[in-house]
Amino acid sequence: ADDTFSRPVNGTTDEPQSSGWLHRFTVGAYKPYFDVDTSDVVERLKESLFPFRGTFTEKTANNPDLYGPFWICTTLIFVAASIGTFVTYIAHKLKKQEWNYDINLVTWSAGVFYGYVTIVPLALYVVLKYFSAPSGLVQLFCLYGYSLFVFIPALCLSVVPLEIFRWVIAGLAGFMSATFVALNLKAHINSAGERWFLIVVSIFLLQLALSVVLKLYLFTVTV
Amino acid sequence: MSHNDTIPLYQSSQSDIDEIENMMNDSFQSGPGTVLPARPPSPIRPSIPVSSSPFVQSNLPPLPPSSSSSTQKVMPVPAPPPLPSAGNEGNKSIGGSGFGSPPNTLTEPVWDTVKRDLSRIVSNLKLVVFPNPYREDPGKALRDWDLWGPFFFIVFLGLTLSWSASVKKSEVFAVAFALLAAGAVILTLNVLLLGGHIIFFQSLSLLGYCLFPLDVGAVICMLKDNVILKMVVVSVTLAWSSWAAYPFMSAAVNPRRKALALYPVFLMYVSVGFLIIAIN
Numbered sequence: 001a002d003d004t005f006s007r008p009v010n011g012t013t014d015e016p017q018s019s020g021w022l023h024r025f026t027v028g029a030y031k032p033y034f035d036v037d038t039s040d041v042v043e044r045l046k047e048s049l050f051p052f053r054g055t056f057t058e059k060t061a062n063n064p065d066l067y068g069p070f071w072i073c074t075t076l077i078f079v080a081a082s083i084g085t086f087v088t089y090i091a092h093k094l095k096k097q098e099w100n101y102d103i104n105l106v107t108w109s110a111g112v113f114y115g116y117v118t119i120v121p122l123a124l125y126v127v128l129k130y131f132s133a134p135s136g137l138v139q140l141f142c143l144y145g146y147s148l149f150v151f152i153p154a155l156c157l158s159v160v161p162l163e164i165f166r167w168v169i170a171g172l173a174g175f176m177s178a179t180f181v182a183l184n185l186k187a188h189i190n191s192a193g194e195r196w197f198l199i200v201v202s203i204f205l206l207q208l209a210l211s212v213v214l215k216l217y218l219f220t221v222t223v
Numbered sequence: 224m225s226h227n228d229t230i231p232l233y234q235s236s237q238s239d240i241d242e243i244e245n246m247m248n249d250s251f252q253s254g255p256g257t258v259l260p261a262r263p264p265s266p267i268r269p270s271i272p273v274s275s276s277p278f279v280q281s282n283l284p285p286l287p288p289s290s291s292s293s294t295q296k297v298m299p300v301p302a303p304p305p306l307p308s309a310g311n312e313g314n315k316s317i318g319g320s321g322f323g324s325p326p327n328t329l330t331e332p333v334w335d336t337v338k339r340d341l342s343r344i345v346s347n348l349k350l351v352v353f354p355n356p357y358r359e360d361p362g363k364a365l366r367d368w369d370l371w372g373p374f375f376f377i378v379f380l381g382l383t384l385s386w387s388a389s390v391k392k393s394e395v396f397a398v399a400f401a402l403l404a405a406g407a408v409i410l411t412l413n414v415l416l417l418g419g420h421i422i423f424f425q426s427l428s429l430l431g432y433c434l435f436p437l438d439v440g441a442v443i444c445m446l447k448d449n450v451i452l453k454m455v456v457v458s459v460t461l462a463w464s465s466w467a468a469y470p471f472m473s474a475a476v477n478p479r480r481k482a483l484a485l486y487p488v489f490l491m492y493v494s495v496g497f498l499i500i501a502i503n
Contacts, residue, residue: 027416033416034413034416035418037477037480037483038481041483067416074490078494082497082501089501100503101388101390101502103391103394103398104394
């Protein structure tokens, strides 16, 4: 069997990076970003539910993790696909219509969530660098990943078949997660000069747009 | 057997065959603690890699002290002695280790190879999935892992789901297969990144074997299309799969990160279970 992956990477007995760019492809290169315990992750999740505190970046400045973002996205894909399926199932059954499982919900939501959490922080990183207010890339991934956590309860609550209720939930979740991202970046953004307001607004709108897109695609049932 | 006595190699092989048979007869008469174990491990298996993962005892009877046995590998001895009964030209062609040729898997009958792999799959399945009072320690990994079993189970699950689907059958198969295969790889990487100690392919193998209950559930759901029955069956098989995977995964990581390693396993099985319920 292959021994490559099970060799423990010890910080103190660090082997010199054998070849610069190949090192990126080893498991050891990413271990520092997964150096969290269960209690850390739970605490960060709880932080994301209180957007107005704005202390998330301070807490994760030394130890940003990629575990949270990745698994929150994956959970979201599953939750979105299953709730979306369930909603259309109920709607069809209530009207006594034929219903078929749409596998594309899974692939579509995978594309949306993974794409959003990968591309938007990357773009933001570039923008912030351009405005001389650099933020670490991993911190941005971490921030955006945890900001999506609030969508999980929101999606679960959207099962209720009241249209207005669904819109309220979508709006609330979008607002909370957008505020979370914006407030936590505020310190960085303030030093970006006059354009900071523009950046904050665009972040905010993007997050709200995500929420609206989710609501429209998953919960629009045409029977 | 040919009467080609001029080849010294064959002669030595033949004498070694006789030697083995004599030793077997002796061991039957003299009781336990003798040279040949009842069912030695497969010689084809590469040597078990040494790593920090816990070393597991298989459920085979303990090997006798190796000093008394030969230095070379011992051949597997199913109930009838294999060499005379295999009776093919290939068995005498190995010159490498003089003490009875290890079965050359290229030239043995296909049925022997298939039977051996099948029996390994069954024994691994019994070790991993079924409550087994003889299991040494549920947290220890499979000693004799293979990838045929997991492959078979994943493909079977994909086919069953695809068969039950009424539309977009090939997409269903593709999603199911990708989800399971990529999921197993990602789960293993997750444990490694969290600082756990496992062997990559051994973990893939274990996660694949733990799919067996979900296979059973999928077949039942395919046969009977009642929603309530499906939910019950899927919940039961899901719990069973998680129970099978739990000891191995939790033993591999630091106890403070146990939930971080276990949650993704649970997530994957729940999503597969959901797929089974939803496909109609």
